[in-house]
Amino acid sequence: MTTLVEPQGPPPLAEGGRRPRHILLQRARRSPTLIIGAAISLTLVLVALLAPLISPYSPDHQDLYNILSGFSSKHLFGTDELGRDELSRLIWATRTDLRVGFLAVIFPFCFGSVVGTLAGYRGGWLDTVVMRAVDVLIAFPFYVLVIALIFVVGTGTTGIYVAFAVVDWVVYARAVRSTTLVVRESDYVAAARTGGLPDSRILLRHVLPNTITQAVVYLTNDVVLVIVAVVTLGYLGLGVQPPTPDWGTMISDGQEFLTTYWALSTLPGIAVLVTGLGLSLLGDGLADVLRPQ
Amino acid sequence: MLRYAARRVAAAVLVVFGVTLATFLLMHLEPGDPARAVLGIHATPSAVAALRREWGLSSSLPAQLGHFLSQLVRGDLGQSYIYGVSVSSLIGARIGETAALVAVATAFAVIITVPLSALAASRQNGWADHVVRAVSVVGLALPAFWFGIVLIEVFAVHLHLVPVGGAGSGLGGHLEALVLPGLTASFAMAPILVRSLRVGMLEVMDADFIAVARAKGLGDTRVLFAHVARNALVPTVTLLGLNIAYLIGSTVIVEQVFNLNGLGSLLLSSILNRDFPVVQAITLVLGTAVVFLNLATDLFAARLDPRIRLR
Numbered sequence: 001m002t003t004l005v006e007p008q009g010p011p012p013l014a015e016g017g018r019r020p021r022h023i024l025l026q027r028a029r030r031s032p033t034l035i036i037g038a039a040i041s042l043t044l045v046l047v048a049l050l051a052p053l054i055s056p057y058s059p060d061h062q063d064l065y066n067i068l069s070g071f072s073s074k075h076l077f078g079t080d081e082l083g084r085d086e087l088s089r090l091i092w093a094t095r096t097d098l099r100v101g102f103l104a105v106i107f108p109f110c111f112g113s114v115v116g117t118l119a120g121y122r123g124g125w126l127d128t129v130v131m132r133a134v135d136v137l138i139a140f141p142f143y144v145l146v147i148a149l150i151f152v153v154g155t156g157t158t159g160i161y162v163a164f165a166v167v168d169w170v171v172y173a174r175a176v177r178s179t180t181l182v183v184r185e186s187d188y189v190a191a192a193r194t195g196g197l198p199d200s201r202i203l204l205r206h207v208l209p210n211t212i213t214q215a216v217v218y219l220t221n222d223v224v225l226v227i228v229a230v231v232t233l234g235y236l237g238l239g240v241q242p243p244t245p246d247w248g249t250m251i252s253d254g255q256e257f258l259t260t261y262w263a264l265s266t267l268p269g270i271a272v273l274v275t276g277l278g279l280s281l282l283g284d285g286l287a288d289v290l291r292p293q
Numbered sequence: 294m295l296r297y298a299a300r301r302v303a304a305a306v307l308v309v310f311g312v313t314l315a316t317f318l319l320m321h322l323e324p325g326d327p328a329r330a331v332l333g334i335h336a337t338p339s340a341v342a343a344l345r346r347e348w349g350l351s352s353s354l355p356a357q358l359g360h361f362l363s364q365l366v367r368g369d370l371g372q373s374y375i376y377g378v379s380v381s382s383l384i385g386a387r388i389g390e391t392a393a394l395v396a397v398a399t400a401f402a403v404i405i406t407v408p409l410s411a412l413a414a415s416r417q418n419g420w421a422d423h424v425v426r427a428v429s430v431v432g433l434a435l436p437a438f439w440f441g442i443v444l445i446e447v448f449a450v451h452l453h454l455v456p457v458g459g460a461g462s463g464l465g466g467h468l469e470a471l472v473l474p475g476l477t478a479s480f481a482m483a484p485i486l487v488r489s490l491r492v493g494m495l496e497v498m499d500a501d502f503i504a505v506a507r508a509k510g511l512g513d514t515r516v517l518f519a520h521v522a523r524n525a526l527v528p529t530v531t532l533l534g535l536n537i538a539y540l541i542g543s544t545v546i547v548e549q550v551f552n553l554n555g556l557g558s559l560l561l562s563s564i565l566n567r568d569f570p571v572v573q574a575i576t577l578v579l580g581t582a583v584v585f586l587n588l589a590t591d592l593f594a595a596r597l598d599p600r601i602r603l604r
Contacts, residue, residue, distance in 0.1 A: 276434020
């Protein structure tokens with residue numbers, strides 16, 4: 001997500017070539033952060049993929065004689081105000097929110113990385129235009145701009161995709177541009193240029209491999225922030241529309257029953273938390289492994 | 294300092310102009326017809342056309358932009374389609390609540406993050422450091438609004454310590470009512486602040502003057518507070534400024550959770566009513582506020598640290 005800003009130290013650079021793969025693997029095996037993060041993330045992805053097989057009931061099946069039933073052996077996490085099985089809805093919501101979250105960051109990631117690399121490498125008017133656009137977009141409070149965009153495009157997943165496409169590329173562009181500025185001045189790029197390689201080849205073979213790692217590390221953090229944002233928009237009624245199961249709408253539906261049946265809005269929140277935790281740890285672990293030591 | 298300030302102010306004015314332009318274009322890309330939306334499907338075409346003329350929607354886009362800008366310099370944000378009053382009076386009535394929430398949340402953020410990051414940085418790789426880092430990772434994954442709901446459940450519903458929602462009455466009641474919303478909004482930003490500030494403090498600790506201070510035989514506490522904290526103040530101020538946009542954005546959601554009548558709830562209700570002059574004005578006001586708060590923190594940081602001015 002776009003407006004969280006962490007100061008970045010000098011960007012990590014590989015010394016021209018690639019690090020031998022077995023060193024990376026060795027480091028990965030020694031990083032508990034990475035292993036735990038990857039395990040949680042993988043489990044959630046499996047839950048999302050296998051939702052039709054593992055959910056005990058259909059997420060839309062209403063049992064109106066059996067509403068707000070509480071924990072039982074028949075309904076592990078009870079039923080909601082329409083008698084729908086809470087566990088099944090949680091499982092199907094994993095599928096919805098992970099899908100929307102991942103799809104929403106694809107365009108910003110690709111566009112931002114390409115634009116950032118080009119702006120940093122070429123400089124000149126392209127750089128000026130891109131950086132001014134970044135300045136303006138970053139000035140808007142993130143949620144205000146996203147909500148205003150959804151107002152224009154319409155609620156639901158299309159609104160989310162468009163809003164994030166407009167807002168979210170900025171962070172990637174900024175991060176990749178600043179790395180590119182450093183890489184551009186390095187000896188191996190100068191050598192490649194002296195050797196008469198065309199710009200396109202220098203960019204693809206020598207610049208991009210060194211700048212993209214940072215964008216990839218950021219991607220895992222961004223997915224967390226985007227999933228939280230998707231859930232938040234769902235809570236406000238501007239995101240995923242009912243009856244599609246989504247953690248945000250589940251939390252807002254359950255809020256009414258906070259005093260009588262707390263689990264309804266607490267459980268989806270915990271689901272978001274676990275998802276975010278898994279992906280954040282994965283990102284931190286990746287950053288540790290990829291950083292040259 | 295003056296040169297630096299002049300340069301920063303000029304840049305900020307440019308960004309505000311960009312923000313204004315972007316807001317205007319965004320709102321005028323909107324495909325629906327606001328006149329039709331307000332009058333309903335049974336309105337006659339002539340009534341719709343008359344309303345469109347009254348709102349100035351029938352002229353060309355550049356003409357509308359010119360009109361919008363000329364109104365803006367006179368401080369006129371237009372008329373609300375739904376409430377029929379001037380947008381500035383609507384915003385004026387609500388902006389205090391949002392400003393109070395942002396102030397309380399910022400205060401909480403500082404109170405929470407500075408000691409935590411100092412603790413983590415002074416015991417690098419010790420258990421305190423690991424706990425603080427783990428908590429900040431969890432915090433990052435926490436949806437702010439859900440955390441607000443949990444706070445309501447624990448502190449208002451079960452412990453009856455603070456009101457469940459609403460603005461409260463009197464200054465005391467008002468402040469009481471802002472405790473949970475302020476905490477919720479600050480938690481949206483605290484994890485990222487802790488992470489950055491910890492790194493900032495670690496960098497300061499590696500500096501030569503800290504080694505000198507230690508070599509002089511100063512105690513840990515004194516080094517931490519007299520030397521490290523002072524030098525870590527600048528990155529804290531800068532970071533607060535950079536994240537203020539995110540904080541202001543989160544207040545939109547926090548207001549919804551706690552039923553506060555600030556700009557955020559006005560924005561959401563105006564979106565549902567398709568009252569687009571109000572949506573446009575709030576987007577513009579909040580965007581401009583961010584630019585000026587950023588400017589203020591930049592200038593303050595430059596005042597604290599002369600090196601910044603030379604960049």
